[in-house]
Amino acid sequence: MLSDLLGLTGRRVLSVRHEPVGSGQMAGSFRLTPTYDDGDGLPPTMVAKIAVGDASQRQFASGVFRNEVMFYRDLAPTLDVPVPACHAAEISTDATEFVLLLQDMAPAVQGDQIAGCTPQEARAVAVAAAGLHAPRWCDESLFDMRGLALPGHDDRLLMDSVLEPMAEAFRSRFDLGRREAAAIDWLVAEAGPWLERKPSTFAVIHSDLRIDNVLFGPGDTVTVVDWQTITVGNPLRDIAFLLSTSLSIADRREHERDIVGAYHKALVEKGVTGYSSEECWADYVDSLIQAPMIIVFGCGAAIPTERGDRMFRVMLERSAAAIDDLVPGALG
Structure with missing residues (x-):
């Protein structure tokens, strides 16, 4: 065989x-x-x-x-x-x-989502992600491939039908703090309009770009794996998810603007035009909802494990802090 x-x-x-x-x-x-x-x-x-x-x-x-x-x-x-x-x-x-x-990428080692990563590692992954997004930036031929499409109204209706039950199951499974519970409430309230809104830019996105899905090798090399959740969407969904779930809260607050800037510079170097650094940052903030969405759906779909539960809790704690920091009034 x-x-x-x-x-x-x-x-x-x-x-x-x-x-x-x-x-x-x-x-x-x-x-x-x-x-x-x-x-x-x-x-x-x-x-x-x-x-x-x-x-x-x-x-x-x-x-x-x-x-x-x-x-x-x-x-x-x-x-x-x-x-x-x-x-x-x-x-x-x-x-x-x-x-x-x-x-086999050995001796590269898998990142540890629970432990988190350094700002230097996050920057390397973000720059690598520019190599995912830039080559097919706003490429409408992507829609000729099975399963790749921008979400529309029917997708919103489907998500609306399952999001609240899955969010409620998540709430009942974990003892959430005030900020984390508010992030789940915000997700349920805002995910529908956000999903249906057509992005100004689109590309192939990983959708689950976090350091558990990255192999770190010698010389600061990175390899991205686990491509099960690919779709087409705003590329900053990947960067927002990466930084808000994989960095400590303190490291994200100190380094996220520089990392988003490095990602934008890499896009430009790879040929993306007509997309300013200000637009890139605005898309980053707008895409922070990616984290609680993937956390809730991922938790509901995955086989429960002790490590998985710890991982989802840590990711929600970090991403809720990012939402509270950058989206005024979102969490009350």
Whole structure:
């Protein structure tokens, strides 16, 4: 099977060892160490990402499985964001089973969402994200790809139908402080109009750009992974989510303007025109709602774990502080 996935001709995989890696909650990742009959030029290790969970969980997640396979097959070659090389990308007809064989980025290590990251690390990720956004900036051909579209009124109605129940489930699951509870209330009140409003700029966005989804390597290199939640939207949704959930509150307050400025400079260097630094900052503030939205929906969709619960609490605490700091009157 592995020989077929790698497209080997005249050679084959004799055996393979595997060990779990990462902390994914929608899919499982395993480091594979194959033994070949002739390994010349073949990867000594690779990471296999596959669907996990029972049939109902995999059916629920079929859309995100399809997204990630599409990203590696069709989108990644058109972008400039650092990602692992993809050796194989296969998915079943109903999208409940998939396999990705990806470059093993060791000795790079996964970021820790709970511990957070340094301002220097956040800056490196934000600049890397410019390589995701700039190449397809306001590119309407994106809408020709399955599942990629700007949200419209029907999407708002669908979200409105599920957001309040999921927010209520989140409230009942966690003992929230005043500011965190107010952030959930603000999300429920504002998410519908925000989602339906057409952004002035758009690009492919990761939608879950946080340091759990980044590998940090030698020499301050970064690699972005976990492309299950790609969509089209305001690019600053990625930057707002990254900074408001991955930096400590104190570090964000001190460094976010500089980091957003570095991101904007990288956009310009990669060819984006007609987009000022003031517009970029305004979009950053307007996109802070991305964090509580992803936290509530992510918590509801993921298999509950002790680490996951800790992570969602920390992310909400940080993002609620950002909203309180930058969106006057939002949290009372």
